[in-house]
Amino acid sequence: xxxxxxxxxxxxxxxxxxxxxxxxxxGGKIYGLLGRNGxxxxxxxxxxxxxxxxxxxxxxxxxxxxxxxxxxxxxxxFIRDTLDLSDSDRLRTALDLAARLxxxxxxxxxxxxxxxxxxxxxxRVSSLSRGQRSAFGVVLGLAARTPLTILDESxxxxxxxxxxxxxxxxxDDYLRHPRTIILSTHxxxxxxxxxxxxxxxxxxxxxxxxxxxxxxxxxxxVTGPAEAxxxxxxxxxxxxxxxxxxxxxxxxxxxxxxxxxxxxxxAGLSFGPIGIQDLFVHLTSQPLEASR
Amino acid sequence: xxxxxxxxYLQIAEGIKNDILSGSLEEDQQVMSTNQYAAFYRxxxxxxxxxxxxxxxxxxxxxxxxIGMFVSPDARARxxxxxxxxxxxxxxxxxxxxxxxxxxxxxxxxxxxxxK
Numbered sequence: 001x002x003x004x005x006x007x008x009x010x011x012x013x014x015x016x017x018x019x020x021x022x023x024x025x026x027g028g029k030i031y032g033l034l035g036r037n038g039x040x041x042x043x044x045x046x047x048x049x050x051x052x053x054x055x056x057x058x059x060x061x062x063x064x065x066x067x068x069x070x071x072x073x074x075x076x077x078f079i080r081d082t083l084d085l086s087d088s089d090r091l092r093t094a095l096d097l098a099a100r101l102x103x104x105x106x107x108x109x110x111x112x113x114x115x116x117x118x119x120x121x122x123x124r125v126s127s128l129s130r131g132q133r134s135a136f137g138v139v140l141g142l143a144a145r146t147p148l149t150i151l152d153e154s155x156x157x158x159x160x161x162x163x164x165x166x167x168x169x170x171x172d173d174y175l176r177h178p179r180t181i182i183l184s185t186h187x188x189x190x191x192x193x194x195x196x197x198x199x200x201x202x203x204x205x206x207x208x209x210x211x212x213x214x215x216x217x218x219x220x221x222v223t224g225p226a227e228a229x230x231x232x233x234x235x236x237x238x239x240x241x242x243x244x245x246x247x248x249x250x251x252x253x254x255x256x257x258x259x260x261x262x263x264x265x266x267a268g269l270s271f272g273p274i275g276i277q278d279l280f281v282h283l284t285s286q287p288l289e290a291s292r
Numbered sequence: 293x294x295x296x297x298x299x300x301y302l303q304i305a306e307g308i309k310n311d312i313l314s315g316s317l318e319e320d321q322q323v324m325s326t327n328q329y330a331a332f333y334r335x336x337x338x339x340x341x342x343x344x345x346x347x348x349x350x351x352x353x354x355x356x357x358x359i360g361m362f363v364s365p366d367a368r369a370r371x372x373x374x375x376x377x378x379x380x381x382x383x384x385x386x387x388x389x390x391x392x393x394x395x396x397x398x399x400x401x402x403x404x405x406x407x408k
Contacts, residue, residue, distance in 0.1 A: 029338065030336060167334070168334070171330070171331065171334060171336075172331060174337075175327050175330060175331055175337060189296070192296060193294065193296075193300065193334060193335045193336065193339075194334070194335070194336055195336060196336045196338040196339065212336070212339070213299040213300055213301055213339055213342065214299070216296045216297060216298055216299050216300065217297050217298040217299060273297035273298060274297065275295070275296040275297050276296050277296075
């Protein structure tokens with residue numbers, strides 16, 4: 001399902017969690033939503049899933065206003081921290097409820113996932129460890145097979161093995177049943193290969209929305225004699241820099257042509273690409289309080 | 293398998309070219325579908341599709357409608373010609389630069405290579 005967000009603002013009292021966001025997400029892709037704690041990821045996702053009414057602005061799903069729209073709600077699944085279950089329920093009960101509510105629910109796939117994650121359907125929600133709770137959220141989210149599936153940090157407490165299983169199931173099921181999936185995460189490096197596009201939030205705003213592949217190698221570090229570096233990088237967006245003695249290393253957001261690089265190397269500069277994780281850290285490393 | 297300091301679709305294209313050059317992918321042989329490739333290497337299928345599209349654009353692969361993608365009959369020869377052209381600029385020239393910096397003469401290099 002495609003998502004159209006216009007001038008979306010979400011406020012909690014005096015705090016602006018989402019600040020005038022415009023965003024268009026075409027249907028059928030896997031999106032990664034990245035941002036630091038408090039950057040507004042969960043608030044944005046809550047508004048997309050209609051768990052929260054926008055303070056202003058609008059979210060449209062396949063062209064229809066999303067808020068309090070049962071046609072949209074039936075086809076949207078939002079898995080968040082709380083799981084929106086009562087603690088005294090058994091997993092079995094929660095699965096039965098999901099099967100009744102979701103026309104797209106796949107019971108045999110849910111049973112497969114329960115087994116993959118080693119969960120016991122007779123246990124109560126309250127007895128689950130943090131990682132098991134997250135795994136159960138993944139079961140509910142993936143087996144729902146909704147055209148719009150939103151997973152908000154659904155890996156919390158999972159160990160490396162469980163996370164690997166989660167990513168494997170997510171990709172395999174997406175390949176069989178392509179749909180719109182939004183996954184928010186801090187663990188960029190281990191999951192970025194699954195994202196077709198990446199959205200980066202910072203202080204309530206969307207600062208990057210691009211193909212994941214376009215972000216690989218988008219940042220570059222230029223290192224060399226201080227003066228040569230300074231003159232070479234003039235006019236580029238500097239993300240970070242450090243100096244040691246006469247050597248300066250500057251991280252930039254931008255591309256150089258082969259000719260630029262050849263010229264730089266002739267002047268004694270060296271060039272190193274930076275990965276998505278480093279780019280993310282550089283783009284979002286200003287103190288969060290600055291804009292509040 | 294892939295690193296994240298350059299676009300994965302370029303790394304995919306480069307990997308398939310290497311397979312063609314080494315002969316592990318033969319001419320007119322079918323390559324994996326984008327979904328098979330994505331599942332095998334655990335990457336987003338759109339990224340894989342972009343890598344394959346790049347190779348079709350370059351004429352390294354060709355499509356058969358409804359069947360899949362195949363290695364072009366002349367792919368290996370063309371890739372070899374391209375790589376041979378780049379070899380002196382991209383492999384030999386940097387080696388000579390380094391040799392010059394550390395005072396190794398061309399004669400010394402030739403002698404060393406003669407012993408190989």
